[in-house]
Amino acid sequence: MKAAAFDYLRPAGLGEALALLATHKDDCKILAGGQSLVPAMNFRLARPAILIDINDLDELDYLRADADQLKIGALTRHAAFHRPVVEGPLGTLLAKVVRHIAHYPIRQRGTFAGSLSHADPASEWCLVATTLRAEMVAKSARGERVIAASDFFHGTFTTALEPDEILAEIRLPLMTPDWRVGFYEFSRRAGDFALGMAVAATRVEDGTIREARLAVGGVADRAIRLGLLEDQLVGKPASLAIIDAIAREARGMIEPNGDIHASPEYRRDLIAASVKRALTEALA
Amino acid sequence: MNWIGRRLPRLEDPALLKGGGSYVADRAAKAAAVSFVRSPVARGTIVDIEIPSDATVFTGRDLVDVKPIRPILHRPDYVAIGQPVLPIDRVSFCGQALAVVVADDAALAEDIAEQVFVDIDVADAIINFETALAPDATPVHPEAASNVLVEGRMKTQGLDKVFADAAEIVALDVRSHRQSAAPMENRGGLAEYDAGSGRVTLTASVQMPHMLRTGIADTLDMPESDLRVIAPDVGGGFGQKMSLFPEYVVLVWLARKLKRSVAWIEDRRENLLASAHSRDQAFSLRGAFAKDGRLLGLEADLRSNIGAFSCYPVTCGVEPLMAFAELPGPYDFAEYGVRSRGVTTNTCMMAPYRGVSRPTLTFSMERMMDVAAKRLGIDAAEIRRRNLIKAFPHRSPTGLVYDEGSYLQAMEVAIDAADLPAFRARQSALRTLGRYLGVGISVFSERTGYGTPAYAARGMDIVPGYEIVDCSMDPSGDVVLRIGSSPHGQGLKTSLAQLVSDELGIEPHRIRIISGDTDATPYGWGTFASRSMVIAGAASKLAAGKIAVKLKTIAATLMETSSDNIELKDGWARVSHSNQAMEIGALARAAYHQSHRFEGLLPGLHENAVYDPGGTFSNACHIAFVEVDIETAGVRVDRFLVVEDAGVLINPMIVDGQITGGVAQGIANALFEEIVYDDTGNLLTASFADYLPPTAAEIPEIEIMHMETVSPESVTKAKGVGEGGAIGAPAAVVNAICDALSPFGIELFELPATPQRIREALRRAGGASYA
Incomplete structure (x- = not known):
């Protein structure tokens, strides 16, 4: 279990990194936390000719909140979210979710942007980005572009990023204090990949749901935003009946994948249970 | 001061905890x-x-x-x-x-x-029982007529009659899926060629270094004296590291061929793919019960998937013949009919893994007791009370003789500690809130510390069982013990030191134990089958006892008294009822340097002893408390109780560690770990992302209590305790799940009881909330 031979480059700044990416394109991989990439290399499932280590790029190590967005730089580690990074529902949600990402040592190294770039279907951050309509800022020597979450994830381990691009920043919309959030994940062991999970966020006024966000992850080739169900929630009274109805709908509207740990039928049950529990929390 | 019975911190640990351990890979760099x-x-x-x-x-x-x-x-x-x-x-x-x-x-x-x-x-590969046992199956090995490589059969005279007379016949088909022992350290070997002598030293992560030397020498047709095998620190074995694997033979062959040092450090993928598996078993049982719940007779068809080859030296008979002989477990009944087959397939070889067949057979018997109890309207504890062995020695239908045990008493103590009435009240209150709690009991026997008669009875060509120990005290009074047994992480050196300390009256830190080096230890059988404390312990005690006798003779001579008056304690030889005493070190020096003074004694302090026992049965009762989330079918083990009877405990802390680790593996067996092949024989669980040993987060604190039945069958009064945790836990956990799900009438007979399987059972039982 030793990686195939590769060259290792360690640029000192973003400009240099982008220049290297422009030169090497498909031959190279970006190394940030390495918590998915390095094991894949050791299994020889990934065999990049060149590794570009961005850990010296201090300019990408930041978390900033402006008026309406939380901006997460590419070197922000999972562990940064152990405590709420912003006041209000968003910080609460991120702090809740991060505890489900692998194990403590892994969270010290792995990065938020690395998870999104890797695009594992069972990634918690990919689910959060999908649910909350994150914006991805991709940079290359050619310039910068902003990609909507709905356009970013193309499937298992594939994204809209071009070979010369780096996911430099993620922007999550801040949530006003009247939002409530919920998250539920089922996995076999603490820290395992989710067999099913859901994020819900709602804004309720006088007992009536005014806005809703709902998505599930770990059940298909990418996180799935349940836009139709979000629309169904809006205008309804917050009640056990609506939670149950939405959970049943979610169960029926997704064709989940199957593997040795969860058949499609069992995953449907987990979709229902996850949606029900995330929504219950968000409407509590 | 007595050392036996003390929770002495392990003498091995300072080095291991401070990075001073030395495993094969630590030695292989060059x-x-x-x-x-x-x-x-x-x-x-x-x-x-x-x-x-x-x-x-x-x-x-x-x-x-x-x-x-x-x-x-x-x-x-x-x-x-x-x-x-x-x-x-x-x-x-x-x-x-x-x-x-x-x-x-x-x-x-x-x-x-x-x-x-x-x-x-x-x-086309043959992977499972169905294809391997089909009437038209192609044999996996052309040299065999069928895929059954070993078969045990017996039937007692009165079996048919008790089935004819039975009030209730309980039939069940049990399936245990395949597991890996998954030791923390994988296999590995370093073969070093010595140009001067032409000898090869193989340093390997193994449990039976002498057996490995014999096996490799036979295979390569070389003198055993040209090979030295060293087992350094071993990071767990659990049976997986007993066998002679092709990789080790190849390493020694390479070292001799290339005249250089070569090392193979196995990775996890290889370990899961190609070391050894176990517990791939399908048992069909029929129990004949009287109206009052007494088990009158048992009929069983037992199949064990032994993989592609027969493991050396214990052979592919190890699982099927263990199941054949020990299925009756802790229950007292006379009529037994059994057919037990070892079935070869195109899968990784089966080898012993902690418990060997007994996790599956205990699961089978304990599930049967619970099902029978429900059918007959008897409480789960009560049906066991009526069937457990109560008189000793007990002779089982297969002729095994059980020495003194506490089958019934251990269960009663566990049930008391479990406070079942309080639990039942809580269980019923929470059910109204949609929460499903359950409790499960498992009672079992663990045959431990058995010597050559037990292995000879199996027909083994190589008959292991005894242990030889060399014990010497040097002129300063420090002791060296050379043992053929070979620890793989269980703290054996500490326990042996405590035992010898009491024999010789010196402190444990003055006793050095040399193991795992065929150049430095007597021929022995290593560590397996819950044997080391019973057998190597007894041989150590006997050898040290001979030195104690000699020390007393020397002391008596020097202090002009009878050796009957000498007591060895706390580093001193004291004359009873007097103030006279000599340091043991001074006696040792005299034994070497003044030997002419002791008439009838040979110079020096160097003795050995051999021990080859018939075996002794430990017993235990496990009680598991679980909660099942019926929507996700996730199971949480809330509480786990063990009442263990392993006789006298030499070091209770180490014993508790053995039980805790065993129960963790048992819970893994019950809920998590499963080796999966696809239909073509391709392994689908080749990493710990798919093969799932539980983490600390999934294992509750294990509450342990002890009984102490002293058996005449053990010189040290200790019984073996290495495997019990793993044997009893799967049955207790799954019985608890079935208790939790009793409102749905669910009975599970498959290991592991994964969320997917439980959810499927709920669906079939109409307990699916989202149908």
């Missing part, structure tokens, strides 16, 4: 790296193996003179199968080593291994 090219398919004919030019690669054709590994059982129902060290013509399981690469480092060796092209004419 050796050339070895990588094995493994078969990507389960079955086929080797057409060609293409080797990259100017690489050091060997195949079976280079090792034609090496004999196959071919363990023997002298039984008419056993078919001996040879396992080629590297095959020439035939591939028998996915992961089988086909060629070996030697390179300067491990990454380069893997690079070359990737370039070895193996052309195999693939055939």
